[in-house]
Structure formats: C-alpha cells, structure tokens
Amino acid sequence: MMFRGLSTKLLNICIASFCKVRLLEKAEAIIIDGVRLGVIPDVVTYNTLVSAYSRYVSLDAAYSVVHRMKEVGISPDVITYNSLIAGSTRDCLLSQSLDLFEEMLQAGIHPDVWSYNILMNCFFKLGKPDEANRVFQDILLSSLASHPATFNIMINGLCKNEYIDNALMLFRNLQRHGFVPQLVTYNILINGLCKARRLRQARTMLRELGESDLEPNAITYTTVMKCCFRSKQYDKGLDIMSEMKSKGYTFDSFAYCTIVAALVKTGRIEEANACMEQRR
Known part of the structure; x- marks a missing residue:
C-alpha cells in the first residue's frame, strides 16, 4: 500500500x-x-x-x-x-533450535537449505559432529540445491571439532565431484591445519590456493605466518611476511608484535626497529 x-x-x-x-x-x-x-x-x-x-x-x-x-x-x-x-x-540452545525446527514443520513450512545449514552449525557448536553429519547427509539426499556455504560449514565444523583429516577428505571428495572451493574454504582449511600444528600441509594448501584462480588475502597469509612463528620456523614466517607486504597487505597489532619478536630472535634487530617505527 x-x-x-x-x-x-x-x-x-x-x-x-x-x-x-x-x-x-x-x-x-x-x-x-x-x-x-x-x-x-x-x-x-x-x-x-x-x-x-x-x-x-x-x-x-x-x-x-x-x-x-x-x-x-x-x-x-x-x-x-x-x-x-x-x-x-x-x-x-540446541533444544530450542530443534523445537523451532519442529514447530516450523508442524506449521507446514518447508525448510530450505539455510534451515539445515543453521541446524548443522548448531550441532557443531555444541560438539556434536555426528548429528551435524546426519543433517549434512539429509541435505545431500534431499531435493534442495546445495550451496557452497553448506560445504564450508561442514568443513569448518570438522576442523573446529578436531576432525581435520575428515575435513581434508571431504574437501578432496567434493573437488572430485565438481565443487569449486572459495577463498573462505581454503582459509578454513589452512586455519584448521595451523591450529593442528600441521604447518607443512598448511603451506601446501597455501601454494595450491596460489595456483588457483583465487588470490590469498591478509587472513590467509597472517594465519600461516603466525603458525610458522609458533613452530619456531622464523625464516619461513618472515618469507610469508615479505610476500604479504609485496602484495600491499597490512598487519594487525598482534601480527606486528609477532613479527618484531621473530626478527629479534633471528638477529635482525635493525629490521625489528624499522618495523616498530613503521607501526607508530
């Protein structure tokens, strides 16, 4: 009106x-x-x-x-x-989520793919990956059109629940079936690998991303760089820092502190001072 x-x-x-x-x-x-x-x-x-x-x-x-x-x-x-x-x-609030889902069905409202995505995410947040996987299978078997967000939620949930190998297997299986990963998909896997201290695989995933049509962003580089520093592989971390700077990306405050500490530990005091001056 x-x-x-x-x-x-x-x-x-x-x-x-x-x-x-x-x-x-x-x-x-x-x-x-x-x-x-x-x-x-x-x-x-x-x-x-x-x-x-x-x-x-x-x-x-x-x-x-x-x-x-x-x-x-x-x-x-x-x-x-x-x-x-x-x-x-x-x-x-898992019980309320399930009650609302049931209420929706009782009202004759058909869930869409986002309804299932939200429910799947809820199960993962509460540490129930088996239930989340059942929802995922329901999506695949339904007539609903799958969405990249569905796969990203599943991969992210597996990583956060420390099922990194399952996440990698799912990722490769999806690729074989025509799934084209998004940048967020790579960032999820790289973050999961870094948190699991699997730096070599994270760097391999970073190279794979670089060879695709996608471009790593500041989150991608910072994640791997911090993992290198935590693993005391300072030179590799500083190499990533240099690549990141060459592409015009900036760092957050925590990353700057980590970089300065790495430079000091590798005896590059002048570069550490220059980095601190640049931050001021």
Whole structure:
C-alpha cells in the first residue's frame, strides 16, 4: 500500500537501516508512523525485526514479534524461523533450535537449505559432529540445491571439532565431484591445519590456493605466518611476511608484535626497529 509517496518497500528499507545499527526502538517507531499513514507492514517488515531482536536482544524478544505478526494476520515463513533458529544457535540452545525446527514443520513450512545449514552449525557448536553429519547427509539426499556455504560449514565444523583429516577428505571428495572451493574454504582449511600444528600441509594448501584462480588475502597469509612463528620456523614466517607486504597487505597489532619478536630472535634487530617505527 502507498500513501503520499510512501510504500511498504520504503518502510522496510528504513526499518532495515535502523535495525542494522541496532536502533530497534526507532525501527518500531517507524512502523507505528507508517501504520498511521496507511502504510501496512508485511512479512518482510516483521522478519527484519525478528532477525534484529534475535541477534541483538534475545530469542524471547524475537519470538514476541512472531506473536505480533500472527495477531495482524501475517503468517511466519521459512525466513522467520531461520532467524529464530539462528538466534538460538548463537546462544547454543540446541533444544530450542530443534523445537523451532519442529514447530516450523508442524506449521507446514518447508525448510530450505539455510534451515539445515543453521541446524548443522548448531550441532557443531555444541560438539556434536555426528548429528551435524546426519543433517549434512539429509541435505545431500534431499531435493534442495546445495550451496557452497553448506560445504564450508561442514568443513569448518570438522576442523573446529578436531576432525581435520575428515575435513581434508571431504574437501578432496567434493573437488572430485565438481565443487569449486572459495577463498573462505581454503582459509578454513589452512586455519584448521595451523591450529593442528600441521604447518607443512598448511603451506601446501597455501601454494595450491596460489595456483588457483583465487588470490590469498591478509587472513590467509597472517594465519600461516603466525603458525610458522609458533613452530619456531622464523625464516619461513618472515618469507610469508615479505610476500604479504609485496602484495600491499597490512598487519594487525598482534601480527606486528609477532613479527618484531621473530626478527629479534633471528638477529635482525635493525629490521625489528624499522618495523616498530613503521607501526607508530
């Protein structure tokens, strides 16, 4: 509905803008003003609020918005429930995530791939990789179109639960079936290998990334560089630092301190001083 140039679409843009900067009271006020002007909120309006409340306030506050939308005759959809499940996952509330998933099914709402992705991530966060794998298998066997994020969540979850070999096997198997890795996929694996102190494999993965159509970013280089320093392979770490600098990447404060310490330990005092001066 439109009134004096205003529309529900414009209303939703305004609400999304306020929610993005966590000004939820102003977002609510915009809805009230819009209704007074004859601009009626729709499911997108309420979904924006549900997402914001679940992210910034609480799951209970988000669920109260669901009650409000039902009261005005707007039915929740899969996006509504995905936001609620994501909120409970962030709070590591597995039982609530499962209850919401079941509630969605009971309401006749078909889960999409993101519903399963969120649930899979929840299981991994709670240290339940077997359950996460069952969800993953359900996705593969369903009629849902797989998404790169699904594979990245699975690989990341395996790495974080210290199943790095399983993550690598899955990665190679996916490649054989036509999966084209994203930069984030490589960064996940490189980070997992570094945390497992498997530096050689991390460097191999870095070389593989460099030989692909993708370009390593600051996160990639910094991850491997810090692992080199932790493993006391200072020269290799400094080589990566040089490559990183040659490509115009900068370092965070922790990386700078690590680099300076490595330079000092390898007797390169002047370079350490220059690095400190550059940081000032």
